[in-house]
Amino acid sequence: MKITVNVDCTPEEARAFLGLPDVQPLQSAVMQQMQDRVMSSLNAMDPETLLKTWAPLGLQNLEQIQKFFFSQFPGAGGASDKKK
Template sequence: MKITIDIDCTPEEARHFLGLPDVKPMQDAMMQEIQDRMQASLLAMDPETMMKTWLPAGIQGMEQLQKMFWSQMAAAMGQDGRK
């Protein structure tokens, strides 16, 4: 036997019915704190420092990828020339 019950209610109504706390005010406060901290750290950094912090790994990774492609292409062309 299978019984299906459909309940049509909002998340707030379900939370209240189950006795769960409303954490929205806490989430709003935490998000505001995170936003304030991020803005303060971004304002403290000048653009040059920010670029040095964020890009070196990306640029280095792109250079390594490019070197790998060139070495693979050179190896493929060297093998074709030998045959």
């Protein structure tokens, strides 16, 4: 035996019927705070600030990475020149 019950109501009516709290004011407040944070962080999106954040040591990091990378290849001028 199969019984189907269709209930036609809005989400607000279903929440009230089931005794669930209305979270709309809380959701609105949280969304407003998120929007404020996103808008305030847009100032930090200019290229100079991003570069300073991503590469705090500037080109020194790049030079260290290059030295490490080239030292891993024999005959690349790094390790093999020292042996000769």
